[in-house]
Amino acid sequence: MxxxxxxxxxxxxxxxxxxxxxxxxxxxxxxxxxxxxxxxxxxxxxxxxxxxxxxxxxxxxxxxxxxKNLFATAKVFANCPIPKGDRVAIITNSGGPGIMATDAVCEYGMQMAKISDATKDKLRSFLPSAASVKNPIDMIASAPIEHYKQTLETVIADENVDMIMVIYLPFLGLKDIDVAKAVMEIKAQYPQKPVIGVFMTKSEFFTALSDMDVNMPFFMYAEEAADGFNRLNQQRKWIERPEGTIMKYDVDYKRAQEIIAKSINEGREQLTTRESIDVLDAYGIRVCKSGFAKSEDEAVSIADSIGYPVVMKMTSKTTSHKTDVGGVRVNIQSAEQLRAEYQDLIAKLTEKGLLEGLEGVIIQEMVKGSREMVCGIATDPQYGPMMMFGLGGVFIEVMKDVTFRIAPLTDMDAKDMIKSVKAYKLLQGARGTTPAQMEQIEETLLRLSQLVSDFKFIDELDINPLLISEKTGEGIAVDGRIKVRMKEAQEALGYHCENGVCACSF
Ligand SMILES: Nc1ncnc2c1ncn2[C@@H]1O[C@H](COP(=O)(O)OP(=O)(O)OP(=O)(O)O)[C@@H](O)[C@H]1O
Ligand SMILES: [Mg+2]
The missing domain is CATH 3.40.50.261 (Succinyl-CoA synthetase domains)
Known part of the structure; x- marks a missing residue:
């Protein structure tokens, strides 16, 4: 496509x-x-x-x-049932390829089947003593066709085995095609388990196969067979995965609408930091304790009520990335320090000519936590709103540990998103950190999804960072950025002009 x-x-x-x-x-x-x-x-x-x-x-x-992979996978699905699990057994007549196959299986996160004792006993009864009956099962190079049949028959009946890879390296006196036929004969008796043949032999073998009726796929290399098992396993997981539901939370739609309308009325596509965080708050997303101040004294009195340490950040109608212009001051310990930082901020902004768009400053509680995540919405011109989740903070563009899903999200989608990033391990509590509240983070994503379903004209949104509190493990939004598509937003919110006054009327 x-x-x-x-x-x-x-x-x-x-x-x-x-x-x-x-x-x-x-x-x-x-x-x-x-x-x-x-x-x-x-x-x-x-x-x-x-x-x-x-x-x-x-x-x-x-x-x-x-x-190439499309055809290979099609071949696998055409000739294999969906397995019951991800436990793979490997039968081989050569040690090296057996180990490589094991690596490939494990790298996909599938399991090497634990062969039962009864199966091992049975294998020992006919295989030579030099053979290994542990998975990968190595019948050794001299294995005759009869051993291929008996071994496969024994292993395929083991309840601990979901899929089987049969590896064959040419051995003097054996005909490749005869080995393949023998393996297929056993396979025919057990149609419910996938078996893939790995025949490390001449290409003529595969040409000969293409004229035959086969009941299992054959490949030249073990990695291709592992690819195939991985696809079968992926399909199994998809079938078993619950469908999921799109949640509908109780939110303050009206408040969000009013905040957005104000920005539209002023001709701004980009909401200020304060407005953005307020919209998140209206949608029940956990934001940090904060207050808005227009003067130094106001800032101090808010900080007093929140309690030190605090963070002070600018909120502006014209500047969106605050850190770049020195607009975020963290870990402020006292009123004196706050006053000094406030004066310095105003001086710096004046110097840069950025004072004009300034609404004021936000005073926030200083959330203790070292893990910064990002959640957001981006709009693809063709696919529409897309949700993002991953590792956030100031290095987000460098790390690129983020995942995307099309909105609206189901609860299953939200769970998948969180589990699919590398930073999931950090959330689970690596190195003695507080385990994050996964369900609360899931809910944050689902509420964002609801927000963009309600306001389809939101073009971009991000919460960066969603700080994971070391105290509670909650994801707390300490920053927000929302951008809308002006024309659509105006239409949706009934923007019109009367007697020279233009405003939304929803
Ligand atoms: N309330 C807070 N508690 C603790 N740390 C904070 C808080 N607010 C901001 N920080 C820290 O300061 C950094 C920058 O803050 P913020 O995200 O608000 O600014 P920004 O300029 O928008 O950053 P960016 O443009 O990279 O998104 C955050 O990544 C976080 O490490
Ligand atoms: Mg930020």
Missing amino acids: ESIQNPANFRKLASRISKKKPILALKAGRSAAGASAASSHTGSLAGADKAANALLGQSGVIREYSL
């Missing part, structure tokens, strides 16, 4: 069909498009291909990246 004309429809249909029949797709055209003019973190990381990738994944479509 080159593109998906109607993404919503595609998702609906494909996710239903793929539960019954695997869908494989090869999508061409991976270059990013439409990422220009992206002022937010989410925007600059999201290209069209990421959107397509998210959509395919959420629809249960198995994506391949080359024609």
